[in-house]
Amino acid sequence: MDGDDLRLERKFMTGGGGLAVSEEGRISGYASLFGRADQGGDIVLPGAYQASLAALDRAGTRVKMLWQHDPAQPVGIWEEIAEDARGLRVSGRLLPEVARAREAQVLIAAGALDGLSIGYRTVKASRDPQGRRLLAEVDLWEISLVTFPMQREARLEAKTGELIPYLARLTGLLAGARQQLGGQVTA
Numbered sequence: 001m002d003g004d005d006l007r008l009e010r011k012f013m014t015g016g017g018g019l020a021v022s023e024e025g026r027i028s029g030y031a032s033l034f035g036r037a038d039q040g041g042d043i044v045l046p047g048a049y050q051a052s053l054a055a056l057d058r059a060g061t062r063v064k065m066l067w068q069h070d071p072a073q074p075v076g077i078w079e080e081i082a083e084d085a086r087g088l089r090v091s092g093r094l095l096p097e098v099a100r101a102r103e104a105q106v107l108i109a110a111g112a113l114d115g116l117s118i119g120y121r122t123v124k125a126s127r128d129p130q131g132r133r134l135l136a137e138v139d140l141w142e143i144s145l146v147t148f149p150m151q152r153e154a155r156l157e158a159k160t161g162e163l164i165p166y167l168a169r170l171t172g173l174l175a176g177a178r179q180q181l182g183g184q185v186t187a
Helices: 051-058 098-112 160-178
Strands: 007-011 026-033 064-067 068-083 087-094 115-127 133-146
Touching: 026 068, 026 115, 051 115, 051 133, 064 098, 064 115, 068 098, 068 133, 087 098
Parallel strands: 064 133
Antiparallel strands: 007 115, 026 087, 064 068, 068 087, 115 133
16 A cells, blocks of 8 residues: 555546435435546446445444535535445435535525535555556545536436425526516526
């Protein structure tokens, strides 16, 4: 293990249908996608999180939900984290008692915040013929809500049933605003 393997690394995720949040602050999506190179050239392989998630489960601890990788700013809890065929699927909730979580909820709903980033330590990795690092095993520490993600293929999304009422309310608000402006606003 070289010196680079001793520090906490970060991997950013975005993409898909956009980051969304329910009124209750519930969020879900992918924190990592398998087989896709990020902007740094790293590729996470299927199964990379299994050992770490099992160890966390045995210890009765959770991966932390942070704001912009700041350990002094937890904003919620990840209630479910699991690998599937696509990547690392996460779901959780922002804690309304935390001021930064309330801010995050507003920023997500407005589309101003749309990324996820993982904080981890590399346990096992190799290089492919193009020199990209293939992450075979990582020790997952935290998953943050971030402004500037590194991997563009996945974003958080509200559960479909929670997003529909939000969109209906938003459509109603926009229609009301258009009416107040005397129909001067066109789509």
